[in-house]
Amino acid sequence: MTRPQSGIFAVGTPSHTYLEFDLRPGADAAALVTSIAGLRDPGSTVAGIDIVSGFRPELWRRLRPDGIPPGVVGFNEPIEGIEGFTMPATQHDAVVWLAGASYDVVFDAAHRVIATVAALATLADETAGWSYRADRDLTGFIDGSENPGWLDAADAALVADGSPGAGGSVLLLQKWTHDVDRWESLSVTSQEKVMGRTKPDSVELDPRPSDSHVARTDQDDFGDVFRRNMPFGTVSRHGTMFVGFSPEQRRLARMLDSMAGRVNGQRDALTRFTTPVTGAYYFVPSVDALREFVPAP
Numbered sequence: 367m368t369r370p371q372s373g374i375f376a377v378g379t380p381s382h383t384y385l386e387f388d389l390r391p392g393a394d395a396a397a398l399v400t401s402i403a404g405l406r407d408p409g410s411t412v413a414g415i416d417i418v419s420g421f422r423p424e425l426w427r428r429l430r431p432d433g434i435p436p437g438v439v440g441f442n443e444p445i446e447g448i449e450g451f452t453m454p455a456t457q458h459d460a461v462v463w464l465a466g467a468s469y470d471v472v473f474d475a476a477h478r479v480i481a482t483v484a485a486l487a488t489l490a491d492e493t494a495g496w497s498y499r500a501d502r503d504l505t506g507f508i509d510g511s512e513n514p515g516w517l518d519a520a521d522a523a524l525v526a527d528g529s530p531g532a533g534g535s536v537l538l539l540q541k542w543t544h545d546v547d548r549w550e551s552l553s554v555t556s557q558e559k560v561m562g563r564t565k566p567d568s569v570e571l572d573p574r575p576s577d578s579h580v581a582r583t584d585q586d587d588f589g590d591v592f593r594r595n596m597p598f599g600t601v602s603r604h605g606t607m608f609v610g611f612s613p614e615q616r617r618l619a620r621m622l623d624s625m626a627g628r629v630n631g632q633r634d635a636l637t638r639f640t641t642p643v644t645g646a647y648y649f650v651p652s653v654d655a656l657r658e659f660v661p662a663p
């Protein structure tokens with residue numbers, strides 16, 4: 367059995383930090399993997415943190431040509447949608463996602479991670495995420511209703527045993543900033559038409575508008591993914607960190623194309639109220655694959 371990074375599935379943590387790094391010019395990519403894979407969290411089981419790490423697909427493939435599904439690539443080009451809508455490409459070399467019970471432990475751990483890799487990589491993006499009213503996005507809607515349950519999450523996220531990159535996952539990390547005034551100027555009924563679900567209890571509308579978010583990302587059309595989205599930001603500037611895992615890049619990429627209007631000529635209504643400001647794919651290797659870079663003590 368190939369073991370995944372368990373933090374992918376460690377739901378229920380309210381404090382998060384996403385650190386994206388660029389390899390320094392001339393620095394050794396294998397040394398960066400060793401440095402990240404060797405991170406140790408000194409916290410206890412109560413005040414500790416979950417660590418999930420991923421790498422630019424091209425970087426990981428250079429180190430482990432058979433350790434990643436064929437064809438997985440970085441977010442190297444922006445996605446040009448219809449009506450001038452664009453999703454930017456902001457690919458970096460590595461990501462470390464830290465999650466914990468409170469922001470102080472996450473903050474201290476992030477500080478240590480940044481210092482540990484400093485000789486090899488520079489911090490390119492840092493985003494602090496926090497859960498809002500248990501499971502709501504800052505649009506006020508419940509986010510994650512159609513996520514696969516705990517028995518099915520692994521199948522929705524992980525490359526199957528026997529395939530290149532087994533136990534790993536393709537992560538799409540995409541930061542969206544909400545247009546707060548425009549969103550809040552809508553009635554709840556209009557907001558529900560945008561999402562395709564009711565606001566208080568996340569019941570799918572029947573019929574749902576064909577440009578609603580749930581219609582444009584329907585997993586029956588594109589395949590299952592496992593989402594760990596988190597709110598981020600302040601009252602005046604906030605949004606969603608989309609954190610989506612899949613065994614196949616195609617599922618996530620097709621969803622983005624669909625949201626941008628490139629699948630059936632209909633743009634996701636949600637993209638009129640929130641804007642992607644980053645976008646990167648990372649391959650999140652199994653712990654067994656990472657272990658090869660850090661011999662067991």
Ligand code: HEM
Pocket residue numbers: 503505507508509510511512513538540542561563568579580583584585586591606608610618621622640
């Ligand atoms: C600002 C950005 C986003 C927000 C606020 C958001 C919010 C939501 C909400 C409220 C739902 C309905 C409840 C649920 O099933 O979780 C949903 C569903 C979903 N979203 Fe998003 N989402 C965002 C971006 C994305 C992106 C970028 C993708 C894909 C790349 C995506 C994929 C999905 C999928 C697969 C579903 C479930 C669809 C189904 O099978 O019913 N979302 N999202």
